Amino acid sequence: MSQYAHPEVLVNTQWLMDHLNDPRVRVVEVDMSPEPYKNAHIPGAIFWNIFTDLLMPDLRINLDPKAIEKLLSRSGISHETTVVAYGSYPGTGAWIFWLLKTFGHEQVYVLNGGHQKWLAEGRPLVAELSNFTPTNYRAQAPDGNLRVLQAEVLASLSQGDRVLLDVRTAQEYRGEIFMMQPPQGTERGGHIPGAVHIEHTLTLNADGTFKSAKELHHLYSSQGITADKEVFPYCAIGGRSAYTWFVLKYLLGYPKVRNYDGSWNEWSRLPDAPIEQYQNAGEWMQEPGVVA
Secondary structure (H helix, E strand, C coil): CCCCCCHHHEECHHHHHHCCCCCCEEEEEEECCCHHHHHCECCCCEEEEHHHHHECCCCCECCCHHHHHHHHHHCCCCCCCEEEEEECCCCHHHHHHHHHHHCCCCCEEEECCHHHHHHHCCCCCECCCCCCCCCCCCCCCCCHHHECCHHHHHHHHHCCCEEEEECCCHHHHHCCCECCECCCCCCCCCECCCCEECCHHHHECCCCCECCHHHHHHHHHCCCCCCCCEEEEECCCCHHHHHHHHHHHHHCCCCCECECCCHHHHHCCCCCCCEEEECCCCCEEEECCCCC
């Protein structure tokens, strides 16, 4: 597929169509609300709610092995199950890829084009909820090689061989939005000093599929995001940055990429963490903080 480094991690809509009745395949739809899923989802798909299944109350990604074991077990997923993930929002399938890889699940794939392409092609949709016989899934401890923690991100601010990649919207990057609304109370908007801004949706074609490897290479390399550097993508809660981790590592083959899953949700709440904001005068203003 367009000369990707690892094209095998993607499945297209026709492949999924051909495997809808395969008992070894579990299709997972991920979204913020179950309503779209209830009315029109891919036959056989199960639904995972971003807020109740994947995030903790403080909006951190739930990386407790017991939580992922419970989720996969009730979804009828075993270690031998092939999981195909998708969502209505760009990036959710690749987020699940990162999450399941973090816990050691081998057979996980991303539906290229997601729900958008499936709908556009007029493929079958159902309203019936899917239920499967529960399993007894046992997860590995989270793989630290797929994550970067706040202390290392802070230390990287003075290291030229590492680059921070902010994949949020321009409004979030400038500090106008904190997560999903303007900053409230003690919330701080902005970005990590020195972070390069490339919104994650720029990696997609109009039909929701991934752009070619050539286009993706140009998108990142033109902004100094090159394979010789260690790249730490971040967003608001770690989902869009997990998507970018997937693009860089699996589609482009970048060898040194780790997801800062704490992301802005963590960084902005640390009083000693430096941030930059865009000011009305048209300049970037850095708030004081401790730089390692």
